[in-house]
Amino acid sequence: MGPLLTILRRLLLPFSWLYGFITDWRNSLYDRGLTPVTSFDLPVISMGNLTVGGTGKTPHLEYLIRLLSPSFVLATLSRGYGRRTRGFRIATNQDTAETLGDEPLQVYQKFGKTVRVTVGEKRAEAIPNIRSAFPEVGAILLDDAYQHRAVQPRVNLLLTDYNHPFYTDHPFPAGNLRERRNGAERADAIIVSKCPPTLTDQERQQIQQKILPYAKAPVFFSGIRYGQPVAVHTNTQATGKVILVSGLARPELFEAYAQQQFTVGQHLAFGDHYAYTPKDWQRIEQVWQQNGRGWVLTTEKDAVKLKTLVPPDFPLFVVPIEVYFLESNPLNFDEWLLERSGLHVKKA
Known part of the structure; x- marks a missing residue:
């Protein structure tokens, strides 16, 4: 953080105190x-954060889907940030x-054959709509609903970024918190996301001690694993310099991964x-041409929007990511979640 930004944030602290009072x-x-x-009366699992974006909620939601969908019929419910529609909506192939x-x-295109994907600003009203439309649903996953207090979830998961933990931040506008740090006390578990695979037991203990004044919940540690880039159109190849395109709250990990693996233009x-x-696509194509007409790499979230603009012969690639939980936790996250939610995996 530069000195000017530090001064600006200090000047904004009184407004953050006011904002924190309002959220309290x-x-x-x-x-x-x-x-x-x-x-x-059915398991509702909520996932969210105290910070404005950038903690990896969607990859963790997909982790829950992979964990639970083999044994349970799932529905997901989110607000649908950025959409131009309103009210409750069930995802279809036309969306x-x-x-x-x-x-x-993104979730629908990956899991829509087995998971009921829905959006709705008012979750307390949307959940009965889900149950009416899909009586077979056995559990509902709420995305980005930590501040949506109108629903009492059975499990409340709080994510915090390893590189930007909530306990070092302040409420908006001096910081990036949606509410004060003590909001973490509502969490049933805290997941420290985007951890390096080399995170030591000593570092974990230090993080847990810094979380302890705000929450007594168990703390789990997760990381991000990048897969091999996949072509949006099958007749293209990834050769030469790569141009990165992203629309992320925190693109640093995406860029670091690409810098390690490829020659980034x-x-x-x-x-x-x-x-x-x-x-925007014209600008991307121009930069691609200026860098030797190699290929373009983007994220899954961005690909669902970009691929409608891209010609079928353009070398646009998407890098899939998956969440994994670091080993050596006193508790196993999967086992803890199943017990806490009351879900029991069916035996083969």
């Missing part, structure tokens, strides 16, 4: 039962990022959930 007051209304909270949101569309970094236009 809102939370107190739920805690004291003055604002209604709805619970349901786009504009009608569904980029991350729900340039990284075009757009804002999180960026809605690409034909003009």
